Amino acid sequence: MKRVLPPNLTDREFDLALKAFAKVVGEDWVLASDQDRSTYADIYAPGPEDQWPPSGAIAPGSVAEVQEVVRIANRFKTPLWTVSRGKNLGYGAAAPRLPGALVLDLGRMNKVQHVDTELGYCVVEPGVSFFDLYEHLERMNANLMMSVPGNAWGSVMGNALDHGVGYTPYGLNARHICGMEVVMPDGGLMRTGMGAMEGNHSAHLFPFNYGPSWDQMFSQSNLGVVTSMGLWLMPQPETSLLLSMSVPNEEDIGWVIDTLTPLKIQGVIEQSIFVPSWLGKVVLMGTRKDFWDKPGRMPDWRVQEILKQNKLGFWTVGVRLYGDEAVVRAKADVVKRAFKRSTDIPMEESWWRQGEPVDVMDPSNGVPSAVALQMGDWVGGRSAHLGFSPVVPATSKHVLGQMRRSKKLIEDYDLDFYASFTIGGRFCNNINMLMYDRDDADGVRKVKALFDELIDVTRKAGYGEYRTHLNWMDPVAETFDFNDNAMTRYTEVIKDALDPNGILSPGKMGVWPAAYREHAQRGKHS
Amino acid sequence: MKRLSVIVLVVTAFAQNVFAEEGAAPPPMMMPTYQMRAPLPEGDRLETTGSGEELFSNRCGSCHLPFGMGTNVLTVQRLALGEPPEMGLLTNREDLGAAYVKAVVRNGKVGMPRLNRVEVTDSELERIADFLGRGKP
Ligand SMILES: Cc1cc2nc3c(=O)[nH]c(=O)nc-3n(C[C@H](O)[C@H](O)[C@H](O)COP(=O)(O)OP(=O)(O)OC[C@H]3O[C@@H](n4cnc5c(N)ncnc54)[C@H](O)[C@@H]3O)c2cc1C
Numbered sequence: 001m002k003r004v005l006p007p008n009l010t011d012r013e014f015d016l017a018l019k020a021f022a023k024v025v026g027e028d029w030v031l032a033s034d035q036d037r038s039t040y041a042d043i044y045a046p047g048p049e050d051q052w053p054p055s056g057a058i059a060p061g062s063v064a065e066v067q068e069v070v071r072i073a074n075r076f077k078t079p080l081w082t083v084s085r086g087k088n089l090g091y092g093a094a095a096p097r098l099p100g101a102l103v104l105d106l107g108r109m110n111k112v113q114h115v116d117t118e119l120g121y122c123v124v125e126p127g128v129s130f131f132d133l134y135e136h137l138e139r140m141n142a143n144l145m146m147s148v149p150g151n152a153w154g155s156v157m158g159n160a161l162d163h164g165v166g167y168t169p170y171g172l173n174a175r176h177i178c179g180m181e182v183v184m185p186d187g188g189l190m191r192t193g194m195g196a197m198e199g200n201h202s203a204h205l206f207p208f209n210y211g212p213s214w215d216q217m218f219s220q221s222n223l224g225v226v227t228s229m230g231l232w233l234m235p236q237p238e239t240s241l242l243l244s245m246s247v248p249n250e251e252d253i254g255w256v257i258d259t260l261t262p263l264k265i266q267g268v269i270e271q272s273i274f275v276p277s278w279l280g281k282v283v284l285m286g287t288r289k290d291f292w293d294k295p296g297r298m299p300d301w302r303v304q305e306i307l308k309q310n311k312l313g314f315w316t317v318g319v320r321l322y323g324d325e326a327v328v329r330a331k332a333d334v335v336k337r338a339f340k341r342s343t344d345i346p347m348e349e350s351w352w353r354q355g356e357p358v359d360v361m362d363p364s365n366g367v368p369s370a371v372a373l374q375m376g377d378w379v380g381g382r383s384a385h386l387g388f389s390p391v392v393p394a395t396s397k398h399v400l401g402q403m404r405r406s407k408k409l410i411e412d413y414d415l416d417f418y419a420s421f422t423i424g425g426r427f428c429n430n431i432n433m434l435m436y437d438r439d440d441a442d443g444v445r446k447v448k449a450l451f452d453e454l455i456d457v458t459r460k461a462g463y464g465e466y467r468t469h470l471n472w473m474d475p476v477a478e479t480f481d482f483n484d485n486a487m488t489r490y491t492e493v494i495k496d497a498l499d500p501n502g503i504l505s506p507g508k509m510g511v512w513p514a515a516y517r518e519h520a521q522r523g524k525h526s
Numbered sequence: 527m528k529r530l531s532v533i534v535l536v537v538t539a540f541a542q543n544v545f546a547e548e549g550a551a552p553p554p555m556m557m558p559t560y561q562m563r564a565p566l567p568e569g570d571r572l573e574t575t576g577s578g579e580e581l582f583s584n585r586c587g588s589c590h591l592p593f594g595m596g597t598n599v600l601t602v603q604r605l606a607l608g609e610p611p612e613m614g615l616l617t618n619r620e621d622l623g624a625a626y627v628k629a630v631v632r633n634g635k636v637g638m639p640r641l642n643r644v645e646v647t648d649s650e651l652e653r654i655a656d657f658l659g660r661g662k663p
Contacts, residue, residue: 028572031643035632039642043634059644086642094642107644108571127644131588135562153588286602357559360593367560370588370595376637377599383637 001037004053006078006100007516014055017076021058024068029108032056040086040103042095042470044376044384046436046444046451052095052470054081057103063181063189063227069104070225071187073503079516080104081505082225084126084158089151089373090387091162092470097507098519104225107155112136113228120144121178121204121232126157130368137233144233145366147171152368157229161219163467165422165429167364169234169322171272172424174219176232179204182224185499189227192218204230220467222505222513223498234366237322238354241332242362243347245339246313253315253403253421254396255342257428260319261394264423268334271320271364272424278303278312279418279433283375285310288416296414320364325353381437386447388432388454390463394423398463399430405457406432413450429466455479470507474521477510492517561594563587571647578657582617585646585654589638590616599637616658624652624659631655 005014022030031040032055040057041049058080060066073080079101086094086105094103110127115137122144124133130152137144147166149159158164160173170176179193190196192214195203207215218224247256256275263269282291291306292298298306307313319335321328336347352358352365360369376383388406392398399421407417410432418435421428434450436443451472455465459479468476477488491511495502502513512520564583567576574581582590589596592615601614612618628651634640646654 026572028647029644036643039632039640039645041640043639057642057644089639093639105642105644110566129588131563134560135565138562357557359557360560361558368588369558369560369593371558371593371598373589373595373637374598 001034001041001050001053003032003034003037004050004055004100006055006102007098007519008077009100013076014078017072017078018056020072020076021069024072025058025060025065029059029061030056031059031105040094040105042093044089044093044386045095045438046384046386046448046469046471049095051099052092052097053099054094054096054103055100057094057105059105059108061108063109063183066104066106066109066183066225066227067187067189070183070185070503073102074186074501077501077503077515078102079503079506080225082106082222084155084161085129085153086158087151087154088158088162090385090469091467095470097470097473097505098516101506106225106227109227115140115142115144115233116204117142117144119205120235121230123179123204123228123230124156125228126155126226128156129154130156130159134368142233143236145170145236146233146368147173147176148363148366148368149173150363150372151370152363153370153373156231157226160229160231161221161226163220165272165424166366167272167274167320167422168366169270169272170232171422173231174216177215177219177229178207178232179230180215180218180226181228182218182226184224185501185504190224193230195230204232220509222508222511223495225504234322236354237324237328239325239328240320240322240352240365241328242318242320242350242352242364243332243335244316244318244350245343245345245347246311247315247317247343247345248307248313250314250403250407251400252313254400256315256317257394257399257421257423258396259338259342260317260423261426263335263338264394265426268331269319270322272422273317273319274364274420274422275315275317276420277418278307278314278316279416280420281312281316282306282310283378283418283435284371287380288378289380297411297416318362318364319347320362375433375435379435379437381439383435384438385433385435386451386469387467388434388451388458389465389467390430390458391427391466392421392430392463394426394428399428401461402430402458402463405461406430406454409450409454409457410434413446415447415450473507474510478522558593561587561591563591572649574647574649574653576650576653578653578655581650582654582657585650586616596638619658620660622658622660623662624655625663627651627655627658 040054081096081101082104083094106126109125111125114123147168147170164173179195181191194200194206321331358365358367360367392402410417418433420431434447436447465476496514502515506516564580566584597614604613631641
């Protein structure tokens with residue numbers, strides 16, 4: 001990828017900035033060759049990768065280096081785009097929202113600083129991957145369980161900071177962050193929570209500040225660079241039990257949600273419950289052409305045939321219960337009784353007990369795997385996907401409404417419908433996977449137009465997204481429109497006060513600093 | 527290693543599909559379990575002293591050990607070429623050369639993303655490529 005300069009900088013100024021960065025991190029960790037830029041591009045980009053080009057990347061190896069890099073960035077006005085491991089596939093990977101921003105790659109800072117097995121938490125640096133933490137916990141026999149996303153190739157920190165979703169009782173990852181160390185936009189350093197007191201023993205235990213609390217202010221945010229973070233971990237349960245069933249029809253998702261949500265709210269089911277549609281299973285069975293070799297969406301008769309051949313329902317329900325065997329048994333009976341009220345389909349039981357091997361293909365086991373990335377092979381060619389991810393109340397009325405609305409639109413665009421609902425509490429994260437071949441320009445155009453329309457119709461119906469790809473950060477921010485987008489305006493007042501040069505991740509979630517506000521795509525879509 | 531690689535094939539649902547298409551009975555389901563990677567060798571990653579084998583395990587292992595996504599995808603590709611399933615494991619391949627390995631790592635290939643120099647340094651990649659290429663350039 002050719003060099004794209006940060007806005008308002010000349011080649012000479014940029015070179016001087018790179019030299020200054022090299023003095024701090026070492027020349028080898030200033031990554032600004034054409035090849036380096038390509039390795040930080042969005043490999044799932046809907047459209048040409050150079051739509052979101054980095055000018056390069058800087059990889060500091062310590063907190064002090066991060067602070068110095070931020071100070072230099074202020075001096076030279078080189079905007080930085082912070083990532084921990086930058087594996088945000090489907091949402092832009094490591095690529096920056098603002099063309100020419102330098103990726104601040106924190107992947108080298110990869111120490112698990114601390115694990116407390118008694119109170120169940122860890123303190124991690126940004127570059128710690130889910131695999132790193134898992135192996136660390138295994139090697140020390142910590143008896144603690146992680147919450148992992150479907151794609152666990154990324155970082156524990158980046159995932160949690162981007163409001164990532166896992167499938168254990170600790171599945172709302174951002175909720176389990178406790179106590180952070182953050183480099184401020186001026187290069188200063190602060191700690192949040194009890195850790196704001198030097199040497200405080202409760203730094204990663206008590207979830208609030210003395211005064212207003214800031215932990216969540218640094219998630220999905222451009223207000224600081226997090227350099228370490230406490231994260232609560234669940235004690236490894238004595239047993240777990242997977243109760244699963246396939247439900248045959250599209251509309252069954254209604255009663256499934258109405259059955260599961262009360263159990264979740266009561267605490268009978270503790271996990272974030274993942275309910276995927278059939279394609280979620282089938283994408284791992286091969287490539288699309290193995291099942292349907294024509295362009296356009298698979299006809300319903302063929303879908304029915306595939307379901308029958310593979311003994312699948314339209315939705316798969318998998319509920320995992322965790323804890324002592326007697327408790328799990330009792331909970332299982334409650335869950336089964338609740339399902340009995342709506343269906344005769346039996347729930348299959350699959351027990352796991354401590355010491356037994358764990359199935360890595362099921363993220364509700366808290367074991368990292370990157371196998372979900374196989375869906376990248378589904379469409380063929382350089383296939384990729386986007387997630388359209390609205391949040392809906394966890395009741396049949398809202399879930400069915402959302403499912404019908406997005407399904408109709410997705411099918412109007414002649415694409416296969418693939419959705420999941422994850423019940424995280426009183427709400428569901430609804431992820432609609434839109435898959436495309438990156439080299440099929442028409443297909444990409446179609447997916448982008450569909451995405452625009454999905455945002456609009458979903459907003460009109462009263463719902464918004466929890467997370468989105470770079471291309472739609474501004475349009476989605478605009479849908480949060482109460483009182484003339486008061487929330488975004490408020491964040492931008494804070495942004496300008498803390499970061500007058502606008503150097504930290506300009507444009508993240510549609511929050512633009514004054515210095516680059518003209519780059520906001522407000523009022524226009526892709 | 528060979529035994530494990532066969533299990534990889536057996537466990538992945540999509541591999542079952544391959545069997546189904548060939549008309550053979552699907553093999554029994556076995557559980558894909560976690561494969562520990564070797565630890566990242568200590569010391570300066572810009573001039574690593576780690577072996578190619580341990581570096582491969584640590585840097586590429588999330589996808590290319592048994593049960594990894596890269597192994598699964600490559601197993602299907604190798605089967606389609608009439609090769610045995612264990613050829614899905616890069617460590618079993620004899621046809622790789624160091625230059626090819628380096629090119630795929632930096633440029634990506636189909637589902638494999640490009641890896642940056644923080645993920646794998648040039649020094650680490652040299653040793654990994656040499657290990658997978660079995661000394662071939
Ligand atoms: C097939 C597939 C399945 C997936 N399944 C899931 C899933 O189940 N759940 C899920 O949540 N995601 C899922 N993803 C999306 C994504 O791959 C993961 O969320 C991944 O963990 C994000 O990459 P990362 O952890 O390297 O984060 P990064 O890319 O490093 O960070 C993400 C964002 O967080 C912010 N950030 C990161 N580090 C810092 C820091 N130190 N300071 C301040 N801000 C920071 C930045 O804005 C950054 O852009 C899936 C993707 C694919 C392709």
